[in-house]
Amino acid sequence: MKSLIDNARSFAATHVADPRNTAAFEALRAGQSPEALFITCSDSRVVPALITGARPGELFELRTAGNVVPEYQAPLPQGEAATIEYAVSVLGVRDVVVCGHSHCGAVGALVRGEDLSSVPAVRDWLEHAVDPEGAVRTVAPATPDVAEAVQAHVLAQVERLRAYPCIARRIADGSLTLHAWYYEVHTGTVTAHAPTTGADLRPAGVRPAFVPL
Ligand SMILES: [Zn+2]
Numbered sequence: 001m002k003s004l005i006d007n008a009r010s011f012a013a014t015h016v017a018d019p020r021n022t023a024a025f026e027a028l029r030a031g032q033s034p035e036a037l038f039i040t041c042s043d044s045r046v047v048p049a050l051i052t053g054a055r056p057g058e059l060f061e062l063r064t065a066g067n068v069v070p071e072y073q074a075p076l077p078q079g080e081a082a083t084i085e086y087a088v089s090v091l092g093v094r095d096v097v098v099c100g101h102s103h104c105g106a107v108g109a110l111v112r113g114e115d116l117s118s119v120p121a122v123r124d125w126l127e128h129a130v131d132p133e134g135a136v137r138t139v140a141p142a143t144p145d146v147a148e149a150v151q152a153h154v155l156a157q158v159e160r161l162r163a164y165p166c167i168a169r170r171i172a173d174g175s176l177t178l179h180a181w182y183y184e185v186h187t188g189t190v191t192a193h194a195p196t197t198g199a200d201l202r203p204a205g206v207r208p209a210f211v212p213l
Pocket residue numbers: 041042043065066067101103104105106107
């Protein structure tokens with residue numbers, strides 16, 4: 001923790017006070033206008049700003065265990081839904097990225113059917129990850145990087161997003177694009193499913209195809 005504290009302590013002096021950065025930070029006072037909503041796992045190996053090169057103000061983030069997008073359940077309060085709605089309806093992001101990653105503990109636990117009874121909050125949360133068609137659990141066998149399962153899972157979460165009224169409205173008027181990404185933590189490689197504004201990403205019988213960006 002010490003190095004984290006040390007860096008936090010010196011951040012203003014070493015970065016913000018740097019003449020090359022001062023104006024950009026000062027502009028943040030006026031508000032934010034991020035380009036995209038980036039939904040990914042809480043995993044510490046996934047660092048969206050590092051991967052995308054986003055600077056402060058450019059990426060609005062939602063991080064959940066296993067990058068699960070819960071089913072839309074109005075009128076129940078949901079932090080995830082609030083974050084998504086704010087990004088899409090207030091900030092007006094034009095793109096939403098759902099980014100899964102290799103070696104994901106959450107998706108791995110699902111595909112391996114691990115006993116999660118000692119972590120009931122994790123168990124119950126991951127139940128949200130299993131879509132009605134069981135896309136994640138039908139992908140087998142599980143490789144150590146659980147790539148295929150993660151990719152199927154990402155596509156399932158993208159489909160869930162479509163049920164959010166704010167997303168559906170923006171897709172209907174053609175002003176929002178959904179993206180499905182897969183990040184390999186040990187190589188830094190990012191692959192993606194073809195961006196879409198309309199059609200279901202998982203037509204029957206078609207396996208997810210992720211290709212380099
Ligand atoms: Zn993960």
